[in-house]
Amino acid sequence: MHFSAALLAVTAALGGVAAHPSRHNHAHLHAKKDLEARQIEFKKAGRPQPSPEPVRIAAEPTTTSKAARPTTSAAPPPASSSSSSSSQPSTGGGQGFVPFCGSDSTRAARNSNKRATYDEIMYKGNTGSPGQWGCNMKIIDKADAHAYKYVSKFVSTGKKYTCACFNKVGPNELLDGFWYSAVEFSVEKAGQDDVYMAFDSDSQGGCACGPGGEVPRTHLGQLSGTWFEWDWGSTPNGGNSGADVSVLVAGAMGLPYYGMSIAANGKVCSWVKSDGSNEDAYMPGMEDLDGIGCKGYHEAVLEVLLGDDF
Structure with a gap:
């Protein structure tokens, strides 16, 4: 499932680029930079749809994000800073499953109007609850991982790495989630600092990772580094899940790659x-390809190794 190519180009109109997850039946988005016309092309399920500007996914009230992207002259207006998910919260083991975004009624309200697209091509999916963008993902204790359907385990193969996770659709209902961070964390010592993250169903997004204590960003402020792109329990694709590694953003901006498996x-x-x-993995020049990466599963525990030593 790769949407990094899709987000890769949301910034085409801004003079920048973004990335995407492979097709194993995921909502597939694609976008590429047109240096002259600076137009954006999005596609889902292999069907391109041109658009002259970032596509607004109108559905929920405008919300804010904890880690708003840095303001630049070329960037969209910054969001105010209020987070739905704290960075690397401490969690106690033995809690078992804890519902995402509060009660079932809150989640039902969130899911009542998920599809809002340009010509019904783009799919918003699950981005949390109204006013709580990003609460569809959270850090959990290892002891509780078995209680969730969709889990990712992050492990460093050597030095310290920091990751910022986001939804494909940002807190202001635009396809610009890669400007924001819903959850941030660091891993360093394998077996000691491993981080377990759980995701709610029908969530599409990514985690951008890089070495050190801060996630790399482009000169425009988008998250760069190496992307772990995920699509969990896709509603329009029968509950299928998928994931991939993408360096489309880094490659497009001439930035270094970092190891990820x-x-x-x-x-x-x-x-x-x-x-x-x-x-x-999605490498520069593969923006138009689909079906790359991890597929053929519904529920899963994905292990994400950070660094070259795997």
């Missing part, structure tokens, strides 16, 4: 290293 239920299905070697 994804394994679904114990099987490695997408990886890249800092030297550019890769398998089933």
Whole structure:
């Protein structure tokens, strides 16, 4: 499922670029930069749809994000800073499953109007509850991982790495989630600092990761680094899930790659290293391709290894 290509171009009109997850039946978005016309092209399920400007996904009230992107002259207006998910919150084990975004009634309200697209091509999916953008993802304790359907485990293969996770659709109902961070965390010592994240169903987004204590950003302020793109329990695709590694943003902006490997239920299905070697990952020049990465599963625990030593 790759939407990094899609977001890759939301900033085409801004003079920048973004990334995407592989097609294993996920909502597929694509966008590429047109240096002259600076137009944006989005596509889902292989069907392109041109648009002269970022597409607004109208559905829920405008919300705000905790880590709003840096303001630049070329960037969209910044959102105010109020977060739905704190950075690396401490969690106690043994809680079992805790509903996302509060009560079931709150979640029902959130899901009552999920589809809002340009010519019904783009799919918003689950971005949290009204006023709580990003509450469809959270850090959990290892002891509670078994209680959730959709889980990712982040492990460092050496030095410290920091990740920022986001929904495909941002807090202001635009396809600009890669400007924001719903949850941030760092991992350093394998087996000690591993981070477990759980996701609600029908969530599409990514986690941008890089070495050190801060996630790399482009000169325009978008999250860069290496992306772990995910699509969990896709409603329009029968509950299928998928994931991939993408360096489309970094590649488009001439920025370095960082090692990342994804394994679904114990099987490695997408990886890249800092030297550019890769398998089933989205690399520069692959913006138009689909079906790359991890697919063929519904529920899963994905293991995301950060660094080259895998």
